[in-house]
Amino acid sequence: MITFLVILFGLLIGSFLNVVIYRFPRGESIAFPASHCPSCNHQIKPWENVPLLSFLFLRGTCSACKTSISWRYPLVEALTAFIFYLSFLEFGLTWDLAVFALFGSLLIAIAFIDIDHLIIPDSMIIIGFLPGIYLWLTRDGQMLTPQVLGFIGLGGMFWAIRYFGEMAFKKEAMGFGDVKFAAMAGFVLGWDVGIVSMFLAFLSATLLFAVLIPSGVINRKQQVPFGPFICIGIWLGLLWGQELIDWYLTMFIRI
Numbered sequence: 001m002i003t004f005l006v007i008l009f010g011l012l013i014g015s016f017l018n019v020v021i022y023r024f025p026r027g028e029s030i031a032f033p034a035s036h037c038p039s040c041n042h043q044i045k046p047w048e049n050v051p052l053l054s055f056l057f058l059r060g061t062c063s064a065c066k067t068s069i070s071w072r073y074p075l076v077e078a079l080t081a082f083i084f085y086l087s088f089l090e091f092g093l094t095w096d097l098a099v100f101a102l103f104g105s106l107l108i109a110i111a112f113i114d115i116d117h118l119i120i121p122d123s124m125i126i127i128g129f130l131p132g133i134y135l136w137l138t139r140d141g142q143m144l145t146p147q148v149l150g151f152i153g154l155g156g157m158f159w160a161i162r163y164f165g166e167m168a169f170k171k172e173a174m175g176f177g178d179v180k181f182a183a184m185a186g187f188v189l190g191w192d193v194g195i196v197s198m199f200l201a202f203l204s205a206t207l208l209f210a211v212l213i214p215s216g217v218i219n220r221k222q223q224v225p226f227g228p229f230i231c232i233g234i235w236l237g238l239l240w241g242q243e244l245i246d247w248y249l250t251m252f253i254r255i
């Protein structure tokens with residue numbers, strides 16, 4: 001029953017994220033006016049706004065003009081619900097669940113805004129520091145040193161990639177938004193899990209490009225947002241980073 005409520009809450013937050021992802025970078029109000037079909041301006045009725053179900057029920061089209069609705073709307077809803085579910089499995093019914101499920105939601109918003117506009121809004125990066133402050137305050141201050149080192153270390157690492165990448169390739173290798181975002185990730189995760197996370201970010205990017213470039217979905221010259229991969233890395237690191245470190249150290253010590 002609680003699992004069901006957690007997933008339901010995730011779906012509702014996901015529905016809200018769709019509004020944020022569309023309106024926030026355009027400088028529009030998140031709260032008003034009510035959602036409209038971008039094609040015919042038809043006002044979305046409450047029953048057309050039920051996460052996942054309305055999309056299925058309307059067969060992915062606007063009820064007024066039959067323009068197809070992007071599959072991204074149900075995807076974001078399902079993804080958010082999944083993040084909530086994973087957080088519940090990891091943290092149980094605790095404050096950690098609320099903090100990290102909402103942090104995961106923020107990462108989803110950042111990832112899709114970066115995909116659409118190639119920017120990571122500063123205000124969202126600032127909000128992202130809050131879970132770090134929460135960890136600092138709730139873990140008897142033990143986290144603070146690793147967190148500050150993570151902030152400096154990951155920020156410095158991405159700044160170096162940006163600086164030397166630009167020298168080597170004579171074009172922007174890494175956006176400054178990514179540098180700030182990585183520094184934030186380091187503050188939330190601490191330097192050790194942070195490094196694992198950024199390794200996972202580069203790994204996921206490499207794996208995806210290995211599929212997308214030969215299949216022609218993207219080409220080499222295209223500017224590709226790196227933010228979504230940082231989001232993936234942060235999330236994997238948050239849930240399994242410490243396990244990965246422990247596993248790696250055990251392997252190392254045995255040899």
Ligand SMILES: [Zn+2]
Pocket residue numbers: 037038039040041042062063064065066067
């Ligand atoms: Zn319409």
